Amino acid sequence: MANTDFIGKRSKAAGGWGALKSCGKRLLETGSPIAGARAMLKANQPDGFDCPGCAWGDPEHGSSFEFCENGVKAVAWEATEKRVTPDFFAAHTVSELRTWTDYALEHEGRLTHPMRYDRATDRYAAVDWGTAFADIGAILRDLDHPDRAEFYTSGRASNEAAYLYQLFVRLYGTNNFPDCSNMCHEASGVALRQAIGVGKGTVLLEDFEKADAIFVIGQNPGTNHPRMLGDLRRAAERGVRIVVFNPVRERGLERFSDPQDKLEMLRGGSTSIASSYYQPRLGGDMAAVRGMAKAVFAADEAALADGGPSILDRAFLAEHTTDFDAYRKAVEATGWAEIEDQSGLSRAQIEEAAAVYMAAERVICTWAMGVTQHRHSVATIREIANFMFLRGNVGKPGAGLCPVRGHSNVQGDRTVGINEKPPAAFLDALEREFGFEVPRRNGHNVLGAIGAMLDGSARAFIGLGGNFARATPDSTLIAKALSSQKLTVHIATKLNHSHLLPGEAGYVLPCLGRTEIDRNAAGVAQIVTVEDSMSMVHGSGGINRPASPALRSEVAIVAGIAAATVGSSIIDWLWLADDHDRIRDLIERTIPGFERYNERVRQPRGFHLRNAATHREWNTPAAKATFSSVALPAATEHQIASGGDGIFVLQTFRSHDQYNTTVYGMDDRYRGVYGERRVVFMNPGDMDRMGFRPAERIDIVGRHDDGISRVAEDFRLVPYDIPRGSVAGYYPELNVLVPLSTFGSESDTPASKSVLVSFRRRKAEAA
Numbered sequence: 001m002a003n004t005d006f007i008g009k010r011s012k013a014a015g016g017w018g019a020l021k022s023c024g025k026r027l028l029e030t031g032s033p034i035a036g037a038r039a040m041l042k043a044n045q046p047d048g049f050d051c052p053g054c055a056w057g058d059p060e061h062g063s064s065f066e067f068c069e070n071g072v073k074a075v076a077w078e079a080t081e082k083r084v085t086p087d088f089f090a091a092h093t094v095s096e097l098r099t100w101t102d103y104a105l106e107h108e109g110r111l112t113h114p115m116r117y118d119r120a121t122d123r124y125a126a127v128d129w130g131t132a133f134a135d136i137g138a139i140l141r142d143l144d145h146p147d148r149a150e151f152y153t154s155g156r157a158s159n160e161a162a163y164l165y166q167l168f169v170r171l172y173g174t175n176n177f178p179d180c181s182n183m184c185h186e187a188s189g190v191a192l193r194q195a196i197g198v199g200k201g202t203v204l205l206e207d208f209e210k211a212d213a214i215f216v217i218g219q220n221p222g223t224n225h226p227r228m229l230g231d232l233r234r235a236a237e238r239g240v241r242i243v244v245f246n247p248v249r250e251r252g253l254e255r256f257s258d259p260q261d262k263l264e265m266l267r268g269g270s271t272s273i274a275s276s277y278y279q280p281r282l283g284g285d286m287a288a289v290r291g292m293a294k295a296v297f298a299a300d301e302a303a304l305a306d307g308g309p310s311i312l313d314r315a316f317l318a319e320h321t322t323d324f325d326a327y328r329k330a331v332e333a334t335g336w337a338e339i340e341d342q343s344g345l346s347r348a349q350i351e352e353a354a355a356v357y358m359a360a361e362r363v364i365c366t367w368a369m370g371v372t373q374h375r376h377s378v379a380t381i382r383e384i385a386n387f388m389f390l391r392g393n394v395g396k397p398g399a400g401l402c403p404v405r406g407h408s409n410v411q412g413d414r415t416v417g418i419n420e421k422p423p424a425a426f427l428d429a430l431e432r433e434f435g436f437e438v439p440r441r442n443g444h445n446v447l448g449a450i451g452a453m454l455d456g457s458a459r460a461f462i463g464l465g466g467n468f469a470r471a472t473p474d475s476t477l478i479a480k481a482l483s484s485q486k487l488t489v490h491i492a493t494k495l496n497h498s499h500l501l502p503g504e505a506g507y508v509l510p511c512l513g514r515t516e517i518d519r520n521a522a523g524v525a526q527i528v529t530v531e532d533s534m535s536m537v538h539g540s541g542g543i544n545r546p547a548s549p550a551l552r553s554e555v556a557i558v559a560g561i562a563a564a565t566v567g568s569s570i571i572d573w574l575w576l577a578d579d580h581d582r583i584r585d586l587i588e589r590t591i592p593g594f595e596r597y598n599e600r601v602r603q604p605r606g607f608h609l610r611n612a613a614t615h616r617e618w619n620t621p622a623a624k625a626t627f628s629s630v631a632l633p634a635a636t637e638h639q640i641a642s643g644g645d646g647i648f649v650l651q652t653f654r655s656h657d658q659y660n661t662t663v664y665g666m667d668d669r670y671r672g673v674y675g676e677r678r679v680v681f682m683n684p685g686d687m688d689r690m691g692f693r694p695a696e697r698i699d700i701v702g703r704h705d706d707g708i709s710r711v712a713e714d715f716r717l718v719p720y721d722i723p724r725g726s727v728a729g730y731y732p733e734l735n736v737l738v739p740l741s742t743f744g745s746e747s748d749t750p751a752s753k754s755v756l757v758s759f760r761r762r763k764a765e766a767a
Helices: 016-029 033-040 069-078 086-091 102-107 129-142 159-172 186-196 227-237 262-267 285-305 314-320 324-332 336-343 347-359 377-389 410-415 424-434 446-455 475-483 554-566 573-577 580-590 637-641 684-690
Strands: 115-118 123-126 149-153 213-217 241-245 255-257 276-278 363-367 400-403 460-464 487-492 505-510 528-531 536-540 648-653 679-682 697-702 711-719 726-730 755-761
Touching: 086 123, 115 129, 129 460, 129 487, 129 505, 129 554, 149 159, 149 446, 159 410, 159 424, 159 460, 159 528, 159 554, 159 573, 159 580, 186 377, 186 400, 213 227, 213 347, 227 241, 241 347, 276 347, 285 324, 285 336, 285 347, 285 377, 336 347, 336 637, 363 377, 377 400, 410 528, 424 580, 446 475, 460 554, 487 554, 554 573, 573 580, 637 648, 637 755, 679 684, 684 711
Parallel strands: 149 460, 213 241, 213 363, 241 276, 363 400, 460 487, 487 505, 648 726, 679 711
Antiparallel strands: 115 123, 115 505, 528 536, 648 755, 679 726, 697 711, 697 755
């Protein structure tokens, strides 16, 4: 009989005493819990630092301290007293460290010195900054073309570091900017630019205070951006209908107990979040949204036939949209049988959800990677925009489109120029300001960079933060890609698996964390800036002593590499790095919306970057909000899988003790899993059909027909409330099953939420 000890009770609600206990545990692990607690009081405060966790926004009118379990974990993770010194590397070979788990590596603590890989000993050894910069610059200059280098950016980088980085790389001569947004919300940017003329959401937090209904699609805020639960809770308490479409029953979308509500905590109470919870099949969101639009059109026809007012906002449609008639024809041509089969929901369920939409004057629709990581994600987000246009729910208070991004500055990095397909106006501005000819050809995104490394056309990889090897799909191929490089450079705060795949020359360069004080040459503490999901730009100033005297800021490291590679005759990199105000002055002069940057960012809560679509100004070719009339996908992965016995559709997601690729701990209390990560969640009915038992050990076999064998070995089954035919498990452990060959149309985002798999028993279990 399989041991099921790791399967326990799910939390009754998100937040609550469980969140407080978890935070206490993480603060104790830092070695300095009082300092960690003090740091948390400065998170997201005007005189403190921006939380290094999620990108959920801060209200323009300011707020008091907001408790966030993941924020505590992020700060504790960074503020740990543990250190990874040169002695640690002397004691462990890189080959040995590759066998460690992600959690074990990062749990060792903060990097303290710049390190260079020694292939003869298979160890990293300390190197001084000057030598590291000189060596890196020499190798980059020695490449026969700038396009031979790939320059990756993580969403943890500040606006200042990202702007300096893109400036250096473009002076070097390439637009190869693979970045983390390529793997998460690229589809949102592509779709929204097509639909409304700007690739960002249109709402502020204040809009959540005015909405009548909120639709949450493919999103788990309880784990991924817990501060959002506070806004949803307040909305629910004032009677807002919250409609959830999510394949997995997530505790944070069901109930929330606010740790800051003393009375609720004492009583052990909680607040219901979702007023309606629908569980579509993986990849079925577009069909569900089209079904709601079909219900709206039917209700509109009935209302007009009865002599009543139109359900549609016809004034908005006439003045502000184009291609409406083509969209309506596409909806009418889509039958209910197709909608029900693809979505996995009944017509009655979809019409029930549509009724909530029609009864509300102001509607917000939010979504995350449950929508963006499919082959047809761009089409799905266009469908969401279509649906919101029907009743004018874009560009008015309390309504709008709200993609909820992950890392704290992934949106800001794109705003300041981290873009492999840069707009011509931005490149023109750089040429006017700096007087050099910028490269105009499009560069590589993440998939393009991986392909170039695999085929040998790329020979150098520079990573500004992140854990590229674990964030990307097809883990085995990624390891081959990185280790085949002539040069690998990783700018980081902690050791991770990407660092253990060095090229011929491999460097790990330790940087300051968001919580740490960054002083310039005169000893003056400096701030950096970030942009959240609501386009609010705010300052961030660390308060903790740096983990090591040898650490440098991301800005200083970028400047050092740039000076050693392209020289300082055109741009004085070190002069810029010594005063971040100077970098912000350059951003102001080259990017619209940053007028009086240094002044406004020092105001409480910073400032809002104007979004034209919020004001019903549409920067599209038609100068109007644009409907999309594409058909539903010919077949989703669920429909493909239904033709083969024993084939399932897998989605990867985070545990509650995790943020992106960073694993804080081994528990997932919202899903009732403790001390284990190699698990797969499966519908109990599917387990019975397959003859599996809870906690049984199995191997997961990739079933994509591209000639590559993919197997994730030795996982354990967990019965869970998930649609039949769907399964789920944690990344990065399951990224080995996500094929590079399957990605989003128009976005190139890996399809991590629609992976075809089958299962086989472990030999020991079968015996």
